[in-house]
Amino acid sequence: MNGEYGKFRKSEQEWKEExxxxxxxxxxxxxxxxxxxxxxxxxxxxxxxxCAGCGQPLFGSGTKYDSGTGWPSFYEPVGAAAxxxxxxxxxxxxxxxxxxxxxxxxxxxRFDDGPDPTGLRYCINSAALRFEPDTDRSEPS
Numbered sequence: 001m002n003g004e005y006g007k008f009r010k011s012e013q014e015w016k017e018e019x020x021x022x023x024x025x026x027x028x029x030x031x032x033x034x035x036x037x038x039x040x041x042x043x044x045x046x047x048x049x050x051c052a053g054c055g056q057p058l059f060g061s062g063t064k065y066d067s068g069t070g071w072p073s074f075y076e077p078v079g080a081a082a083x084x085x086x087x088x089x090x091x092x093x094x095x096x097x098x099x100x101x102x103x104x105x106x107x108x109x110r111f112d113d114g115p116d117p118t119g120l121r122y123c124i125n126s127a128a129l130r131f132e133p134d135t136d137r138s139e140p141s
Contacts, residue, residue, distance in 0.1 A: 008054045008103040019053065026127040027053045027105035030090075030097075035070025038126025043072070046134040052127065054103035058082050059122065061134070067114070067121055072129065074122040075114045083122075085110060098122055 010018075015028050025031035035041075040049070049059040049072070059074040059082075067073035077083045081101055088097035088109065096110040107128045114121035 008056075010103075015053070020127075022127045023052050026125045027051075027100075027103075027107075030106040031125075032108070033071075033125045033127050038071060040072045040126040040129055040131055041070055042066075043131060045131070048078075048132045048134070049074075049124075049129045050132055051100040051103060051105055051107070052130045053100060053105040055130070056082060056100055056102040058100065058107070058129070059124070065115060067123065069121075069123055071108065071123045072126055073114070074124065075116075075118045075120055077122065083107065098124065100128075 012028060016024055019027060022033065026033060043064075044061075046061045048057055048061070049064075050057055057078045060078055063074045063076050065073055065075065084099045084101045084104075086097045086099060088095045098107045098110050099105060100107060105128060106125075108122065108124035111121045111123060112119060
């Protein structure tokens, strides 16, 4: 394995053996889960969202918001180098695809209709994420 933000390479067969079928379909084949079906679209717990493929930190819970779209939405990644953006011309439209910069896994898409402070919406598939709860944060009394 390479360090954080360093490239992480595996064969498609290795990915297929390591990932659950839905994770493989989303991360490696560019699939999209049905809206309102993913494990994290309603998650409000504090913590960190990592890539389900390689474990790279991607999004903090403090940037997550309810966009009403049925997918986990964030207004920015943990760092500019955490994700890569590519033009996606599938489905007869032009969108901005979001990929993990470490393992090149498909995460979702970015749109320019998000909240302040960035005005961006990173619409991410739950199957592409692994949530790590913040265990240091105490519950309010």
